Amino acid sequence: MELNFKKSYKFAFKSSAYITLFFLGVFLLYHFFIAPLHLIFVFGFAFCLALFSFFLIQYRVETFIYKRVKKIYDDVSLLENTSFRNQPITTDMETLTKEVQKFARDKKLEIETLKIREEYRREFLGNISHELKTPLFTVQGYLLTLLDGAMEDKTIRKKYLQRADKGVERLIYIVKDLDMITKLETGDIHLEVSRFDIVEVVQNVFDLLEMKASKKKITLSFDAKYAKPIWVLADQEKIQQVVTNLVVNSIKYGNEGGTTEVGIEDLVNDRLIVRVTDNGEGIKKQYIGRLFERFYRVDKSGARSEGGSGLGLAIVKHIIEGHNEKIYVESQFGVGSEFSFTLEKTE
Template structure:
């Protein structure tokens, strides 16, 4: 009899028949040697012996032996179906090789990820030290100039004190932004959702940045032109920060002579899509995937001249993702850049 035909029921039946035959033989031997027993007790007890043995053996086989066999087959990755007509052979060595190979592949992936994270951490620390070093060295230079006699000259001391104040503000901005992004990444900041009109918030942000836009000869347009209720559920102040960052970047990095910043809102049934577009130099496809990384700059010198902590887009990304929404960037050199993000529509 083949192994796959030995089901728990068949095994229990065979074992029960064997035990019953042993019971009959024992009864006959006892009656012949020690006692003169009649066949009536044997015939009465025989069905009970058979049924009791069958269920006891079947239960034991099911819950003790057969479960152990299934566990063994699961460990090696295969368990043959008792009803299969053709039993497929299992090579334990091949199964072990497959398991070891898969384990090795998983560990290699983990090692590569750890190396990537270590490289990212080194780059991040290098960027942090560089960003902090610049204003600190500036402050040191300004203070040294003042101490070397510039303090007595009203024109020089006012100029250098103003520059010192600007460098200190930049340091404060970097520290505040680092604290904000750290809290967002750790989940320490819980963004409470409000229901508000996104169109009205966009108008407020444009009004807030109006003077900066005028100084840089930037025109900001909102579409649709007529006020339309785009009602969303999100943290209003966090989304305000997102819009200020995106529009401020569009003003700073747009065309120096005729900059146009376009803000467009789209009703996407369940979501509201917001786009902020500039007509600046654009971002190379090489750098675009890294645009939301902390301190990442496509042009370090030009970006630093524009001010900022280098953490704005990273914070924006974390805020949008904290709302379980998406933000993307698309750009081509010489064609400007568009940032798009979604919010839950009410």
């Protein structure tokens, strides 16, 4: 690629001025203390020396910098696709130094970002491998046992087929969530925005999860009595999934005999906030920043025993951000957690 060369005359001008002043001073000392000289000759010589010095230094600086910096550009192929490549080469050393330092800082930041992404990729592949491996091996184990002769026993056959079916259901659940989050992350999210009652949506979620909560003796309730509908503008189906995922998490990590409360409050003129609060085990501060990553689990062994795809909070985050809204989390280890998100309200 042909490089854009930006000339700067400051260095050559200053250098030629210093040289000219030095020789002018020498001639003037000679004129006053040794032998008189024609001043026209002295200043004429100084002027010619200044011009000659300026053009010589400018030419040499341009040649020196251009050739060597161009060689660096050509040798380092990594620069080919960077914005630094498109910047003009300057003969101003101060400007050039600043540009190179800025480039070095940008490259360092880019390398650090790539390292973080690589670590995230390795962790993601390990997590998804574990998530898929467990139900696959479970299904395979039951089927192989049946093929080895257990199929003749009707009781064992039915029990093992039912367990294999649960493993297949878990696989389908994971694949569906993976498909959904892939679409969400690529921006392929189609929102069917409508006016609906958020109180009714939360109540529907409570009704759906009542049996799941009762197994751990967890009470699902509102923080207050909402006698009137609270209308919002959003995709009802996706917001119901958000509430479902948050309440399921509160049940999964809640203490036996605990509570899960949902509160709905006005935030600003056209916004409200929905809070899902539990008195479960809580989350340590160092884990909160990674809660919305795919497959990230604070308590990996315990969480997997509870089931789920490990994608619930990641899906919640993408759905809320797809609505141009915000999601928040506050938690105190040993006390409980609160997940909240904003919605646009309407009359």
